[in-house]
Amino acid sequence: MKQRLGNFTIVVLVVMTVLVWVVFPPVNNGSENFMRAYAGEVLGSILIVLMSSSLFLSTRPKWAEPFFGGLDKMYLTHRRTSTSAFLLMFVHLLTVPISTTNLRLGNYLAMISFLGIVSIVLPTLAPRIPFLSKLTNSTYEGWKKLHRFIGIFFITGFIHSLTIKGLDAFIAINWVQIFFIIGTASYLYTEVFGRVFKKYLSYAVEAVNHSNGSTTEVVLRAKKDPIPKQHAGQFLFVRFPQDKTLNESHPFTISSAPREDVLRVTIKACGDYTRHLFSHLQAGMDAIVEGAYGMFDYKTGGQKQIWVAGGIGVTPFLSFIRDIDGNLAHDVDFYYTVRHRDEAIFLDELEAAAKQNPRLKVYIRFSSTDGSLTVDEIVKNAGGNISGHYIYMCGPLPMVQAFEKKFLEAQVSAGNVHYEEFNFR
Ligand SMILES: Cc1cc2nc3c(=O)[nH]c(=O)nc-3n(C[C@H](O)[C@H](O)[C@H](O)COP(=O)(O)OP(=O)(O)OC[C@H]3O[C@@H](n4cnc5c(N)ncnc54)[C@H](O)[C@@H]3O)c2cc1C
Incomplete structure (x- = not known):
C-alpha cells in the first residue's frame, strides 16, 4: 500500500483541483462562452498539477522512493503524468474560447508554450519521424538535453494564464499557483541548484x-x-x-x-x-x-523466493549473492538465462555460492542450446505450487512482462512479483 501512496496522492491532487473549481466556481460574467472558458480553466489547472508532478519527480527525491516503489517506478509515473498533461494540453486548447481578432500577449505566450512543449515531447513519442529525430540525434542524451527546456515552457504557460483575462475565481487560481511554485522550484532545483545541493x-x-x-x-x-x-x-x-x-x-x-x-x-x-x-x-x-x-530488495520478501535474471539483468542478483553473510535466510531458486554460454558472467562465482548455501539453488540456462526458460518449468522445480512464493526479476522488458503474466496465472499474488526496470525513458 505504501508503495502506491505516491501515485494515489497525484490522483487525489487532480480530483481536489476539480473539486476546488466546482466548490468555488468563477463569477459568471454573462458571456456566451462562459461555460467553455470555465471548462478550459479546469483543464488548464489539471494540466499544471500534472506537469508540476512530473517536474517534481524529475528531481529524483530519494525520500519519496518508498511511496512509489523505487526511482524506476517514479520514472514510470513521470512518463504517465507527462503524457497525460501533453494530451490534456490539446483538449485545453480546443476548449478555451480564443478570439482570433483580438490576440493579446497571453495568447502569444500560450502559443510559445504549446509549440515548445510539442517540439520537446513529440520526439519522445515518435522517435522515428526523421524531422523530429534530428532534434535529438536519435540518442537518449540528445533527448535528455532537449527535455531540459521543458520547464521554461511550463513557466511560459503559467505566465500566459496570469496575463490572459481569465475568469474571476480567486480560490481556485490560488490553489493552482501552489503547483506552479512546486513545478518551478523543482525545475530550478533539477537544472540549477541541484548541482550545489545534491551529493555527487x-x-x-x-x-x-x-x-x-x-x-x-x-x-x-x-x-x-x-x-x-x-x-x-x-x-x-x-x-x-x-x-x-x-x-x-x-x-x-x-x-x-x-x-x-x-x-x-x-x-x-x-x-x-x-x-x-x-x-x-x-x-x-x-x-x-x-x-x-532503488527498492529492489529480496529481503523484504517472504521465505520462498524465485529469482529470474535475463542477460545483464543478473547484476542486482550478483549483489544479493555477494551480500550473503553466513547462511541465506530464504529458500531461493535462482534462474539465470542467457542466449550463449560466452554471454554468461561470473558463472563460477554463482556455482560456488550455490555450493556454500544449501538454500540457494542456481539454474543456468543457455537458451540457444537448451531452449527458452519457461514458468511451467520453474513451477515444476518448485514442487508444483508457487502461490506463496515471492518473485524477483530483472532482464529485458518483454521477457519480464511475459514471465509476470505467467506467474500471475500460476496464482502468485501481484504484490509478490517484483522487477527492476532497466529503462528510464
Ligand atoms: C535502474 C537501472 C539499472 C541499470 N543497471 C544496469 C547494469 O547493471 N548493467 C548494465 O549494463 N546496464 C544497466 N542499466 C541499463 C543502462 O543504464 C543502459 O544500458 C545504458 O545507459 C545505455 O546507454 P547507451 O548510450 O550505451 O545505449 P543507448 O542505445 O543510447 O540507450 C539504450 C537505452 O538505455 C537507456 N539510457 C540511455 N542513456 C541513459 C541515461 N543517461 N540515463 C538513463 N537511461 C539511459 C534508454 O532507455 C535508452 O533507450 C540499468 C538501467 C537502469 C534504469
Whole structure:
C-alpha cells in the first residue's frame, strides 16, 4: 500500500483541483462562452498539477522512493503524468474560447508554450519521424538535453494564464499557483541548484575488467567521500568527466556487496555510451557517483523466493549473492538465462555460492542450446505450487512482462512479483 501512496496522492491532487473549481466556481460574467472558458480553466489547472508532478519527480527525491516503489517506478509515473498533461494540453486548447481578432500577449505566450512543449515531447513519442529525430540525434542524451527546456515552457504557460483575462475565481487560481511554485522550484532545483545541493561523490576507477567480449566490470574507489549508504540490489548514476562521451550520467546497478570497500558496476556494451566505455575506460580515471537509489530488495520478501535474471539483468542478483553473510535466510531458486554460454558472467562465482548455501539453488540456462526458460518449468522445480512464493526479476522488458503474466496465472499474488526496470525513458 505504501508503495502506491505516491501515485494515489497525484490522483487525489487532480480530483481536489476539480473539486476546488466546482466548490468555488468563477463569477459568471454573462458571456456566451462562459461555460467553455470555465471548462478550459479546469483543464488548464489539471494540466499544471500534472506537469508540476512530473517536474517534481524529475528531481529524483530519494525520500519519496518508498511511496512509489523505487526511482524506476517514479520514472514510470513521470512518463504517465507527462503524457497525460501533453494530451490534456490539446483538449485545453480546443476548449478555451480564443478570439482570433483580438490576440493579446497571453495568447502569444500560450502559443510559445504549446509549440515548445510539442517540439520537446513529440520526439519522445515518435522517435522515428526523421524531422523530429534530428532534434535529438536519435540518442537518449540528445533527448535528455532537449527535455531540459521543458520547464521554461511550463513557466511560459503559467505566465500566459496570469496575463490572459481569465475568469474571476480567486480560490481556485490560488490553489493552482501552489503547483506552479512546486513545478518551478523543482525545475530550478533539477537544472540549477541541484548541482550545489545534491551529493555527487568523488571516485576513481581502480580497475577495469572485461568479463567477456561485451561486458565490463568497473571497480570504483572513493577518493575521500564515504561509500554511499545502500542495500544490495540498488543502483547509482555514474559519469567519467575526463572523457567527453563518458561524461554523461548513466544508471547502473551496484553489483558489489554493500560491505565491500569499493563499488563495482558490471556493464553490458549495448549502445554508444556503453560501447565507448568498453573500449575507452581506463584505471585511474575520475568518476562522479550519485546514489544509491532503488527498492529492489529480496529481503523484504517472504521465505520462498524465485529469482529470474535475463542477460545483464543478473547484476542486482550478483549483489544479493555477494551480500550473503553466513547462511541465506530464504529458500531461493535462482534462474539465470542467457542466449550463449560466452554471454554468461561470473558463472563460477554463482556455482560456488550455490555450493556454500544449501538454500540457494542456481539454474543456468543457455537458451540457444537448451531452449527458452519457461514458468511451467520453474513451477515444476518448485514442487508444483508457487502461490506463496515471492518473485524477483530483472532482464529485458518483454521477457519480464511475459514471465509476470505467467506467474500471475500460476496464482502468485501481484504484490509478490517484483522487477527492476532497466529503462528510464
Ligand atoms: C535502474 C537501472 C539499472 C541499470 N543497471 C544496469 C547494469 O547493471 N548493467 C548494465 O549494463 N546496464 C544497466 N542499466 C541499463 C543502462 O543504464 C543502459 O544500458 C545504458 O545507459 C545505455 O546507454 P547507451 O548510450 O550505451 O545505449 P543507448 O542505445 O543510447 O540507450 C539504450 C537505452 O538505455 C537507456 N539510457 C540511455 N542513456 C541513459 C541515461 N543517461 N540515463 C538513463 N537511461 C539511459 C534508454 O532507455 C535508452 O533507450 C540499468 C538501467 C537502469 C534504469
